[in-house]
Amino acid sequence: MQKKLDRKYFLFMLPAIIMVVALRFFPIGNAFRMGFFNWNGYSQDMEFIGLGNFKEVFGDSYFWLALRNTLIYAFGITIVKNILGLALAFFVNNKFHGRAAIRATIYLPAMISGFIMGQIMYYFYQYNGGIFNEILIGLGLEPVYWMETGLGSTIIVLLTTSFLHCGSTMLLYLAGLQNIPQELLESARLDGATNWKEKLHITIPLLQPSMITSVVLNLIASFKIYDIISSLSGGGPDGGSTSLTLLISKYYFGYNRAGYAAAIAMVFFFVIIIISVPINKWLSSKKVEY
Amino acid sequence: MKKLLACLLSVIMVLGLIACGGGENDGTGSGSEPAGSQEADVQPGGKPTQSGGEAGNQLAGVTLEVAVNYTGDSLTAFQQICSAFESKYGATIVIDNYGSDYSSTMINRMAANNLPDVFVTAGWSLRRYKDYSLDLSDQEYCSTYDESALGVIQDTDGKIYVCMVSNGVNGNVVNLNVCEAAGVDPFAITTWDEFLAACEKIKNAGFTPIASNPDAGLTSNLAGTFLTYKGEVADVGDKIKDGSWDWEEYMYLLKFYQTALTSGYFFKDARSINTNDMYERMAAGQAAFIISENTASIATLYSLNPKGNFIFAPFPASKAGGEEAIVSGEGDAFSIWKDSKNIEASKVFLNYLATPEVTLKLLDATSRVSCMKPTMEVDETPGTKALGAVEDNYKGHNIGYYNIWDREYLPSGMWAYMGTACNKLFADYTDSGLRAVIDFLRDGYKNVYVAE
Numbered sequence A: 001m002q003k004k005l006d007r008k009y010f011l012f013m014l015p016a017i018i019m020v021v022a023l024r025f026f027p028i029g030n031a032f033r034m035g036f037f038n039w040n041g042y043s044q045d046m047e048f049i050g051l052g053n054f055k056e057v058f059g060d061s062y063f064w065l066a067l068r069n070t071l072i073y074a075f076g077i078t079i080v081k082n083i084l085g086l087a088l089a090f091f092v093n094n095k096f097h098g099r100a101a102i103r104a105t106i107y108l109p110a111m112i113s114g115f116i117m118g119q120i121m122y123y124f125y126q127y128n129g130g131i132f133n134e135i136l137i138g139l140g141l142e143p144v145y146w147m148e149t150g151l152g153s154t155i156i157v158l159l160t161t162s163f164l165h166c167g168s169t170m171l172l173y174l175a176g177l178q179n180i181p182q183e184l185l186e187s188a189r190l191d192g193a194t195n196w197k198e199k200l201h202i203t204i205p206l207l208q209p210s211m212i213t214s215v216v217l218n219l220i221a222s223f224k225i226y227d228i229i230s231s232l233s234g235g236g237p238d239g240g241s242t243s244l245t246l247l248i249s250k251y252y253f254g255y256n257r258a259g260y261a262a263a264i265a266m267v268f269f270f271v272i273i274i275i276s277v278p279i280n281k282w283l284s285s286k287k288v289e290y
Numbered sequence B: 001m002k003k004l005l006a007c008l009l010s011v012i013m014v015l016g017l018i019a020c021g022g023g024e025n026d027g028t029g030s031g032s033e034p035a036g037s038q039e040a041d042v043q044p045g046g047k048p049t050q051s052g053g054e055a056g057n058q059l060a061g062v063t064l065e066v067a068v069n070y071t072g073d074s075l076t077a078f079q080q081i082c083s084a085f086e087s088k089y090g091a092t093i094v095i096d097n098y099g100s101d102y103s104s105t106m107i108n109r110m111a112a113n114n115l116p117d118v119f120v121t122a123g124w125s126l127r128r129y130k131d132y133s134l135d136l137s138d139q140e141y142c143s144t145y146d147e148s149a150l151g152v153i154q155d156t157d158g159k160i161y162v163c164m165v166s167n168g169v170n171g172n173v174v175n176l177n178v179c180e181a182a183g184v185d186p187f188a189i190t191t192w193d194e195f196l197a198a199c200e201k202i203k204n205a206g207f208t209p210i211a212s213n214p215d216a217g218l219t220s221n222l223a224g225t226f227l228t229y230k231g232e233v234a235d236v237g238d239k240i241k242d243g244s245w246d247w248e249e250y251m252y253l254l255k256f257y258q259t260a261l262t263s264g265y266f267f268k269d270a271r272s273i274n275t276n277d278m279y280e281r282m283a284a285g286q287a288a289f290i291i292s293e294n295t296a297s298i299a300t301l302y303s304l305n306p307k308g309n310f311i312f313a314p315f316p317a318s319k320a321g322g323e324e325a326i327v328s329g330e331g332d333a334f335s336i337w338k339d340s341k342n343i344e345a346s347k348v349f350l351n352y353l354a355t356p357e358v359t360l361k362l363l364d365a366t367s368r369v370s371c372m373k374p375t376m377e378v379d380e381t382p383g384t385k386a387l388g389a390v391e392d393n394y395k396g397h398n399i400g401y402y403n404i405w406d407r408e409y410l411p412s413g414m415w416a417y418m419g420t421a422c423n424k425l426f427a428d429y430t431d432s433g434l435r436a437v438i439d440f441l442r443d444g445y446k447n448v449y450v451a452e
Helices: A002-034 A052-058 A061-092 A099-111 A114-125 A131-138 A150-179 A182-190 A195-206 A208-223 A227-232 A244-254 A258-284 B002-021 B072-089 B099-111 B140-144 B147-153 B176-182 B192-204 B216-220 B237-242 B248-262 B275-283 B296-304 B343-353 B356-366 B382-393 B405-409 B414-427 B431-451
Strands: B063-068 B092-097 B118-120 B166-175 B208-210 B287-294 B310-313 B324-330 B333-336 B399-403
Touching: A002 A258, A052 A258, A061 A099, A061 A150, A061 A208, A061 A244, A061 A258, A099 A150, A114 A131, A114 A150, A114 A227, A114 B275, A150 A208, A150 A227, A182 A195, A208 A258, A244 A258, A244 B099, A244 B414, B063 B072, B063 B099, B063 B343, B072 B092, B072 B343, B072 B356, B118 B343, B147 B166, B147 B324, B147 B399, B166 B176, B166 B296, B166 B356, B166 B382, B176 B192, B176 B287, B192 B208, B192 B248, B192 B287, B216 B287, B216 B405, B216 B414, B237 B405, B248 B414, B248 B431, B275 B287, B275 B296, B287 B296, B296 B310, B296 B382, B310 B382, B324 B405, B333 B343, B343 B356, B356 B382, B399 B405, B405 B414, B414 B431
Parallel strands: B063 B092, B063 B118, B208 B287, B324 B399
Antiparallel strands: B118 B333, B166 B287, B166 B310, B166 B324
């Protein structure tokens, strides 16, 4: 009887299974297949070259540079956004006049396209007439060429993305803060806990579910960073701030090397799995209940 | 019974999902042909309509999908042209405006063999889109093309796959006010050495000589003045085309940029300037030249500074006795998908675009240069004016007019390599940096030749 029921439920799941296969597994499988071909991305002819593209990936200095940058973006943005988001959540969780307006203002940049924000922020960082350098000159200091090197541009992109999008992380923590039972905090205060100790030993540990969600979401989003780099630094100078998603796009649509781009995408896919699965497992093992 | 019901529900849900996916044709015109041929309504060759333009609703029920890469004023002008066409013929035009994603979207659509009825070829009617385009050689406007256009769009077998109403023309842009303030006569410049000497004077006068940012145009569009045009320092055109070139002669061009970069002729932050910023600095009178720009940039500069004084100029020659050059390629150019179900209606649309009054509306916005003789006779749009002024300003100069260099000599996909090479050059212009650029270009050239 149990077996028959299972089969019936499987039939109900069929549409969803078909969708997952069609929209998830098929594109991934096709991308993997493309990696074995020499193909310009639009011709109806493809030439099978075996592992040639995959071998080339590991000798490509631009791939390693983009991988390094992608890891910097992924972990850097996740860390900075979480620190900022947590601090802001504590701040806007207090009661004061204009709290709703401040919350909205912090969240606002997250609702605007990354391309637009990148363009706007370009005029903050530019060497000649940029807002930051005008301030430095006004203070009697020398202007700084913020985006002179690849690493400099990478850090600029990292900080810009983190500052602009920390509003979404703030909201996650804010929801977590508002779910913490007040009686726990009150009893801590009765026991003489200072404000700092209360946050460190009670509030932050109880925010762990929010933290897990925030870390996982930010990590995945930051691995795919594209728009702000594209409009703020263009991935330059000389690919110094490019990410793997930008590099894949460049190989596929710019250099017309779709097969090779697919090979990079597959390597990238496995890099994400290798990194995100253990992190996810470790974070999931740290569940708190209250 | 329950089992049967479950099966039925599943089938209904799957069918529902498939139905939601929709088909390829979504307009009322799907699969329909226009009611008879409309070619008599718009006389090909860009001449006014023979039947007085009363086409009525001859294309009623037809929906044409047209893919373009226009933005800003150009998009507005194109939308107005399409609306006028709809009113005149009763057809519906769906504009796919892919903007800066045009190339990537069209690559995907080619791969899926599912193109729009009409699409902009963006410089690649032969090298990229030929296999997907309808042969338009029998259209009468093809007999009205100027020679400069035929050199760009005619295949080796004489076929033409595009209705090109304008050329995209590329050269240098000069800020005359800055040159005057620095005591430089830009009309006396004939070689790149003289150009560098002018840069030195401009720098000494307190200006930045060159506003350009790293872009494929810098490493590609003027390459012919060193490598392939008459009387230049190298003559390797045939080698480049047959895929045997080792890129060693390209060092001449890199050395030119090395001199300009080490001498401080570019902005200190040149490697990270974006294009808008470049125009703003040029318009504000901070710089004297932009290397490799199209005629549309003149209009952009005047829109930023109406009191400025900007002209279009040819690329200098690599040595005395060489040819200065202006390069041109496909401007506003449209092809028809060879498997379109609306081929006849698409032909009517292209004939409509080729009429002088319609073309001129588009050119007013795109600032490109007309290339069909009937339109050229009456064209006074900004792009044509800017190019026409070159003849007046540079009288007595030996100027050659060529196809855009990479489209003539390099395989599809090389443009992006040229852009990356320019970024590499600006990031490291030491001797070893130049060597790395040559190696990078040689590898890219081999890769795209194989892929092509």
